[in-house]
Amino acid sequence: MSNTTSDDSLITTEVQADSNDDSAAPAAGTAVAARNLNVYYGDEQAIDDVTMEIPEERVTALIGPSGCGKSTFLRCINRMNDMIEICRVEGDVEFGGKNVYDADVDPVALRRKIGMVFQKPNPFPKSIRDNVAYGLKIQGFDGDIDERVEESLKGAALWDEVKDQLDSSGLELSGGQQQRLCIARAIAPDPEVILMDEPTSALDPVAASKIEDLIDDLAEEYTVIIVTHNMQQAARISDRTAVFLTGGELVEYDDTAKIFEDPEAQRVEDYITGKFG
Numbered sequence: 001m002s003n004t005t006s007d008d009s010l011i012t013t014e015v016q017a018d019s020n021d022d023s024a025a026p027a028a029g030t031a032v033a034a035r036n037l038n039v040y041y042g043d044e045q046a047i048d049d050v051t052m053e054i055p056e057e058r059v060t061a062l063i064g065p066s067g068c069g070k071s072t073f074l075r076c077i078n079r080m081n082d083m084i085e086i087c088r089v090e091g092d093v094e095f096g097g098k099n100v101y102d103a104d105v106d107p108v109a110l111r112r113k114i115g116m117v118f119q120k121p122n123p124f125p126k127s128i129r130d131n132v133a134y135g136l137k138i139q140g141f142d143g144d145i146d147e148r149v150e151e152s153l154k155g156a157a158l159w160d161e162v163k164d165q166l167d168s169s170g171l172e173l174s175g176g177q178q179q180r181l182c183i184a185r186a187i188a189p190d191p192e193v194i195l196m197d198e199p200t201s202a203l204d205p206v207a208a209s210k211i212e213d214l215i216d217d218l219a220e221e222y223t224v225i226i227v228t229h230n231m232q233q234a235a236r237i238s239d240r241t242a243v244f245l246t247g248g249e250l251v252e253y254d255d256t257a258k259i260f261e262d263p264e265a266q267r268v269e270d271y272i273t274g275k276f277g
């Protein structure tokens with residue numbers, strides 16, 4: 001993967017996926033591991049001592065009622081919570097055998113390895129090509145940008161629809177196309193993990209279904225971690241499901257079929273069957 005660039009002096013460290021530090025290496029097949037993770041906003045605790053290992057090249061869904069900490073947990077993985085002044089993180093989030101909160105990890109380099117897609121499609125007011133190429137240019141990518149743009153748009157199942165209008169504004173696309181453009185932008189720097197925070201909740205059912213199909217394809221190459229309010233969606237697209245309940249407690253984490261068909265915790269069954277939440 002790409003190296004750090006000289007045009008941004010803040011970028012000092014590339015997170016190594018193949019660290020030689022065996023003592024810190026996660027078990028084989030684990031993309032991301034949280035260890036005793038606690039997160040606070042001021043005095044309020046949003047994540048309560050969460051430990052979990054997220055498998056690579058699978059879809060892992062984070063579900064639970066509003067305010068239970070799903071987005072907070074997701075944002076810890078690529079340190080997006082750094083932007084929130086009152087947010088304090090304790091514990092480890094391991095990626096590539098390294099705690100992403102270590103002092104020598106550069107968050108910008110980390111976010112190239114762990115990309116993010118948000119609830120509301122947020123393309124830049126730029127051409128389709130420039131939206132996808134944006135991150136590559138910033139990082140000083142020295143390969144063929146047009147080729148990478150094409151690959152990324154194909155990877156996001158958007159190429160056939162936009163290949164003749166690459167110079168048109170990304171804002172002229174439909175909501176579903178804009179979200180796939182944002183996915184193309186996220187995969188352009190060739191990340192290992194893609195975080196998705198309710199990526200279909202602002203879309204109509206047809207557009208949402210296309211994104212669901214795409215997520216399935218993405219998991220062949222990337223680790224996908226998705227927050228969703230839609231339990232049917234979690235059941236349809238994920239391999240593993242983590243159920244958070246009020247106070248940021250991870251109550252159950254297992255294969256998706258097990259969570260939806262035979263959960264261990266009564267509280268999870270009550271949540272899944274709509275008794276609360």
Ligand SMILES: Nc1ncnc2c1ncn2[C@@H]1O[C@H](COP(=O)(O)OP(=O)(O)OP(=O)(O)O)[C@@H](O)[C@H]1O
Pocket residue numbers: 041045046064065066067068069070071072073084086
């Ligand atoms: N920027 C912030 N400042 C202060 N408190 C916050 C902030 N972001 C989240 N919180 C609080 O942290 C807790 C967890 O919020 P979070 O958004 O992570 O939950 P969530 O499960 O993703 O919710 P939702 O499903 O409604 O998006 C909530 O009590 C919320 O009010």
